[in-house]
Amino acid sequence: MNPLIPLAVMALLVAGIVALFILASVFLGPGKRHPVKDTPFECGIPSEGFAGGRMHIGYYIMAMLFVVFDVELAFLFPWAAALRGLGWFGFVAMFLFIAVIGAGFAYAWKMGALEWE
Numbered sequence: 682m683n684p685l686i687p688l689a690v691m692a693l694l695v696a697g698i699v700a701l702f703i704l705a706s707v708f709l710g711p712g713k714r715h716p717v718k719d720t721p722f723e724c725g726i727p728s729e730g731f732a733g734g735r736m737h738i739g740y741y742i743m744a745m746l747f748v749v750f751d752v753e754l755a756f757l758f759p760w761a762a763a764l765r766g767l768g769w770f771g772f773v774a775m776f777l778f779i780a781v782i783g784a785g786f787a788y789a790w791k792m793g794a795l796e797w798e
Contacts (some may be wrong), residue, residue, distance in 0.1 A: 742794050753782050 760767070760775050767774075789795060 687795055739797050746794060750782065750786065753778075 743794070750772060757775075760771065
Protein backbone atom coordinates (compact mmCIF):
# COMPACT_ATOMS: atom_id res chain seq x y z
CA MET A 682 0.00 0.00 0.00
CA ASN A 683 1.26 3.44 -0.91
CA PRO A 684 2.11 5.53 2.21
CA LEU A 685 0.67 8.67 0.57
CA ILE A 686 -2.88 7.26 0.42
CA PRO A 687 -3.77 8.16 4.04
CA LEU A 688 -2.40 11.66 3.48
CA ALA A 689 -4.49 12.06 0.33
CA VAL A 690 -7.60 10.81 2.12
CA MET A 691 -7.03 13.26 4.96
CA ALA A 692 -6.48 16.12 2.48
CA LEU A 693 -9.75 15.25 0.71
CA LEU A 694 -11.61 15.11 4.01
CA VAL A 695 -10.25 18.49 5.05
CA ALA A 696 -11.12 20.01 1.67
CA GLY A 697 -14.64 18.57 1.92
CA ILE A 698 -15.17 19.96 5.42
CA VAL A 699 -13.90 23.39 4.34
CA ALA A 700 -16.20 23.38 1.32
CA LEU A 701 -19.11 22.32 3.53
CA PHE A 702 -18.45 25.18 5.97
CA ILE A 703 -18.20 27.73 3.16
CA LEU A 704 -21.41 26.54 1.54
CA ALA A 705 -23.20 26.50 4.91
CA SER A 706 -22.17 30.09 5.59
CA VAL A 707 -23.35 31.17 2.14
CA PHE A 708 -26.76 29.54 2.49
CA LEU A 709 -27.37 29.99 6.21
CA GLY A 710 -25.78 33.41 6.65
CA PRO A 711 -27.58 36.74 6.44
CA GLY A 712 -28.82 37.57 2.96
CA LYS A 713 -28.85 41.35 3.06
CA ARG A 714 -26.38 43.76 4.58
CA HIS A 715 -27.79 46.56 6.70
CA PRO A 716 -26.09 49.97 7.06
CA VAL A 717 -26.62 50.00 10.82
CA LYS A 718 -24.95 46.62 11.22
CA ASP A 719 -21.98 47.76 9.11
CA THR A 720 -21.15 50.82 11.22
CA PRO A 721 -18.11 50.47 13.49
CA PHE A 722 -18.60 50.71 17.22
CA GLU A 723 -16.58 50.32 20.40
CA CYS A 724 -18.40 48.59 23.25
CA GLY A 725 -21.76 49.74 21.92
CA ILE A 726 -20.66 53.38 21.59
CA PRO A 727 -20.28 54.91 18.12
CA SER A 728 -16.63 55.56 17.30
CA GLU A 729 -15.21 59.04 16.95
CA GLY A 730 -12.59 59.81 14.35
CA PHE A 731 -10.29 57.61 12.35
CA ALA A 732 -9.23 54.40 14.09
CA GLY A 733 -6.01 54.00 12.12
CA GLY A 734 -4.02 56.57 14.09
CA ARG A 735 -0.40 56.25 15.11
CA MET A 736 0.59 54.31 18.17
CA HIS A 737 3.48 54.89 20.54
CA ILE A 738 6.69 53.19 19.40
CA GLY A 739 7.02 51.57 22.83
CA TYR A 740 4.22 49.12 21.98
CA TYR A 741 6.12 47.83 18.96
CA ILE A 742 9.43 47.58 20.81
CA MET A 743 7.85 45.68 23.71
CA ALA A 744 6.07 43.34 21.30
CA MET A 745 9.27 42.58 19.39
CA LEU A 746 11.26 42.00 22.58
CA PHE A 747 8.53 39.73 23.93
CA VAL A 748 8.42 37.64 20.76
CA VAL A 749 12.21 37.33 20.53
CA PHE A 750 12.78 36.35 24.15
CA ASP A 751 9.65 34.21 24.41
CA VAL A 752 10.53 32.14 21.36
CA GLU A 753 14.15 31.80 22.43
CA LEU A 754 13.25 30.76 25.95
CA ALA A 755 10.83 28.17 24.58
CA PHE A 756 13.94 26.17 23.62
CA LEU A 757 14.65 25.64 27.32
CA PHE A 758 11.78 23.21 27.82
CA PRO A 759 12.89 20.48 25.38
CA TRP A 760 16.49 20.97 26.51
CA ALA A 761 15.51 20.44 30.15
CA ALA A 762 13.60 17.29 29.22
CA ALA A 763 16.54 15.81 27.29
CA LEU A 764 19.38 17.05 29.49
CA ARG A 765 20.49 13.62 30.72
CA GLY A 766 20.79 12.26 27.20
CA LEU A 767 22.71 15.27 25.91
CA GLY A 768 25.57 15.06 28.37
CA TRP A 769 28.15 17.76 28.91
CA PHE A 770 28.11 18.91 25.30
CA GLY A 771 24.39 19.72 25.55
CA PHE A 772 24.92 21.46 28.88
CA VAL A 773 27.73 23.68 27.53
CA ALA A 774 25.81 24.43 24.33
CA MET A 775 22.73 25.50 26.29
CA PHE A 776 24.89 27.52 28.68
CA LEU A 777 26.29 29.44 25.68
CA PHE A 778 22.76 29.86 24.31
CA ILE A 779 21.56 31.29 27.63
CA ALA A 780 24.63 33.55 27.76
CA VAL A 781 23.79 34.98 24.33
CA ILE A 782 20.15 35.49 25.32
CA GLY A 783 21.27 37.12 28.58
CA ALA A 784 23.64 39.41 26.68
CA GLY A 785 20.81 40.43 24.36
CA PHE A 786 18.56 41.13 27.32
CA ALA A 787 21.29 43.15 29.06
CA TYR A 788 21.85 45.14 25.86
CA ALA A 789 18.14 45.88 25.51
CA TRP A 790 18.01 46.90 29.16
CA LYS A 791 21.09 49.15 28.87
CA MET A 792 19.80 50.83 25.72
CA GLY A 793 16.54 51.68 27.52
CA ALA A 794 14.28 49.46 25.43
CA LEU A 795 12.51 48.29 28.59
CA GLU A 796 11.81 51.83 29.82
CA TRP A 797 8.51 53.46 29.01
CA GLU A 798 8.82 57.15 28.18
